[in-house]
Amino acid sequence: MRRVDSEAITLQRQGELGLWVSLLGQEAAQIGSGRALRDRDMAFPSYREHGVAWCRGIQPKELLSMFRGASNGGWDPHEHGFHLYTIVIGSQALHATGYAMGVQRDGAVGEDGTAVISYFGDGATSQGDTNEAFNFASVNNAPVVFFCQNNQWAISEPLERQSRVPIYRRAAGFGFPGVRVDGNDVLACLAVTRAALDNARTGNGPTLVEAFTYRMGAHTTNDDPTRYRDKAELDEWKAKDPILRVRRYLEANGLADEAFFTAVDEESDRVGETVRTQCRSMPDPEPLDIFHEVYAEPNVHIDQQRAEFADYLSSFEGAGAEGGR
Amino acid sequence: MGTNLTIGKAINAGLRAAMEHDPKVLMMGEDVGRLGGVFRVTDGLYKDFGADRVIDTPLAESGIVGTAIGMAMRGYRPVVEIQFDGFFFPAANQTFTQLAKMRRRSAGKLAMPVVMRIPYGGGIGAVEHHSESPEAYFQHTAGLRVVTVANPEDAYWMIQQAIRSDDPVIFLEPKRRYYEKTEVDTEASIHEVTPLGSARVARPGTDCTLLAYGPMVKTALQAAEADTDHSIEVIDVRSLSPVDYPTITASVKRTGRLVVAHEATLTGGPGAEIAARVTEECFYHLESPVIRVAAFDTPYPQSRLEEHYLPDLDRVLDGVDRAFAY
Known part of the structure; x- marks a missing residue:
């Protein structure tokens, strides 16, 4: 996923993507929590959850197509148990809670129950929707886990501009457990998320997990973090790089040899190559796609505008490269 | 065969019929349970269908609409009550950025069969934020x-049609007409x-078309x-939304005049859009400009x-006189 991330940044610089939102530094929080999910579970991501998407079987090209502007996210949320990316901060926490309330009504809470997880960042904890979601989930004892990746920065605003208390402690006021986990430790994230999901699926209600991590890159490819944060802070967190840490762990415990790491590197190269090729060859949608799926039912306004626009477009046929009238 | 019902009771009966027809239909909102809603439109449903299907929610409109979206994703058909028109606005983000766009964002993979019931309009001597007309x-x-009802017959059937729609429907209830009573089939x-x-x-006529909806239909008929x-x-x-223009333009082409009346404010109101469209489609049939009769471009005043x-x-x-002055 880190390779997909770096390829995507390069593709954005080359003009192939309109924007990219780097997950650099948050891989352990995302892969650890993503691997804790069962197939039937449902995840509601924000827009940086490329690692969770990977765990849910979403191909990187689907993510790229959204940031290229070729789709709004082309995957089927039901098929993957992974909702579309949500851009308006915090909105998806309520969708997750409502979905979990539906799970309750389906009688799908219990030993083999279904759990729901909502992802968001430290900035989102200031949003009303996030706090309303905490409250709705609590009073309904809904089977949902709130997974906050506290990456320390909401674009340029540090955590102290969002909260006077550690984020995990917010949960106490809403009446459910809050736990902080080392977000750069993939195994810790796996274990804590799995426990929280099991609590939810068996009917013990919501948990807030604060994965304490760091956004090592810019907020997006449009951002310049050198304007607001010190290099020393970044260097300190680079030393805690989650991928370096898991590599050291595997090496120190004799769980992987050099051949394994070589194989991983080769796989990364292949994935990178695939991502580049897929992105560059991605076709633009057809102009009349604008009118698709606005409504489930036939809509006279949309139908008329589509027909008029199709006529307008066809009036240019044969006009040559100059176009115009 | 008919039953005499008020608009409020007709919506209530329609909600009940929808809940009996489809077990996925749920009620959500503030005070919709034991109390039956502040206007009693959900009266009796909590008792007969239980707390799992008639959900008294925390007092947070964004939370109500946001969780309804999640419920819809799980296969339910939530009917959300926003207690008063002026209390919709905390839910504006969930409605405009999420509910309305979900189908298109998902390329049709997610349906949003959510109905948002909103008692709207003025005329009941209420305090601020209880008399607004936010339909535009x-x-x-x-x-x-976006639909609105003006009589018990439509109230009974349109709420059921709205609930069966796979699109999100804003269902506007004319609160000052809740107690109007007629026979419903x-x-x-x-x-x-x-x-x-x-x-x-x-009401058929030949000289001028008068358009109204919701609470203004009765006023228009009296006029x-x-x-x-x-x-x-x-x-x-x-x-x-959508507006049935064929019915409107057929009428205007016969009468040559159009007056649009609504409680919403004048500028950018539904009448403005209808006037523009009718002018395009009926230009050579019009004997006068389209006339709008609307609320003033001010905040809703003291009652x-x-x-x-x-x-x-x-x-x-x-x-109407202004239309005939040409």
């Missing part, structure tokens, strides 16, 4: 259907009653009766002034 915001938002088939998106000629000099055709628009603010019988007739 909804009409302006792609992905939403509850034995008809939902497939045979007037479709949800259609306008209805409420048409009062004007003994002209034969006024009254059309109940019923659906503000002791609302009789001056709301378009009433005389202001509608004044609008």
Whole structure:
């Protein structure tokens, strides 16, 4: 996923993507929590959850197509148990809670129950929707886990501009457990998320997990973090790089040899190559796609505008490269 | 076969019929459970369908609409009550950025069969934020259907049609008309009653078309009766998104005049859009410009002034006179 991330940044610089939102530094929080999910579970991501998407079987090209502007996210949320990316901060926490309330009504809470997880960042904890979601989930004892990746920065605003208390402690006021986990430790994230999901699926209600991590890159490819944060802070967190840490762990415990790491590197190269090729060859949608799926039912306004626009477009046929009238 | 029902009781009966028809239909909102809603529109449903299907929510409108979206993703058909028009606004983000766009964002993979019931309009002597007509915001938002009812028959059937729609429907209830009572044919088939998106000629006429919807339909009918000099055709628009233009333009092409009356403010109101469209489609048939009779471009006033603010019988007739002045 880190390779997909770096390829995507390069593709954005080359003009192939309109924007990219780097997950650099948050891989352990995302892969650890993503691997804790069962197939039937449902995840509601924000827009940086490329690692969770990977765990849910979403191909990187689907993510790229959204940031290229070729789709709004082309995957089927039901098929993957992974909702579309949500851009308006915090909105998806309520969708997750409502979905979990539906799970309750389906009688799908219990030993083999279904759990729901909502992802968001430290900035989102200031949003009303996030706090309303905490409250709705609590009073309904809904089977949902709130997974906050506290990456320390909401674009340029540090955590102290969002909260006077550690984020995990917010949960106490809403009446459910809050736990902080080392977000750069993939195994810790796996274990804590799995426990929280099991609590939810068996009917013990919501948990807030604060994965304490760091956004090592810019907020997006449009951002310049050198304007607001010190290099020393970044260097300190680079030393805690989650991928370096898991590599050291595997090496120190004799769980992987050099051949394994070589194989991983080769796989990364292949994935990178695939991502580049897929992105560059991605076709633009057809102009009349604008009118698709606005409504489930036939809509006279949309139908008329589509027909008029199709006529307008066809009036240019044969006009040559100059176009115009 | 008919039953005498008020608009409020007709919606209640329609909700009950929808819940009996489909176990996925849920009620959500503030005080919709034990109390039956502040206007009693969900009266008795909590008792008969239980707390799992008639959900008293925390007092947070964004939370209500946001969780309804999640419920819809899980296969439910939530009917959300926003207690009063002016309390919709905390839910504006969830409605405009999420609910309305979800189908298109997901390329059709996610349906949003959510109905948002909103008692709207003035005339009940209420305090601030209890008398507003926010329909233009909804009409302006792609992905939403917007309907409103003016009589018990439509109230009974349109709420059921809205619930069966796979699109999000804003269902506007004319609160000052909740207690209007007429006979409702509850034995008809939902497939045979007037479709949800259609306008209805409420009173035929030949000289001028008078458009109204929701609480203003009654006022428009009274105005048409009062004007003994002209034969006024009254059309109940019923659906503000989409608008049934064929019914409207057919009428205007016959009468040559159009007056649109609504409680929403004038500028950028539904009447403005209808006027533009009718001017395009009926230009050579019009004997006068399209006349709008609407609320003033001010915040809703204190209730002791609302009789001056709301378009009433005389202001509608004044609008008709202006149309005939050409």
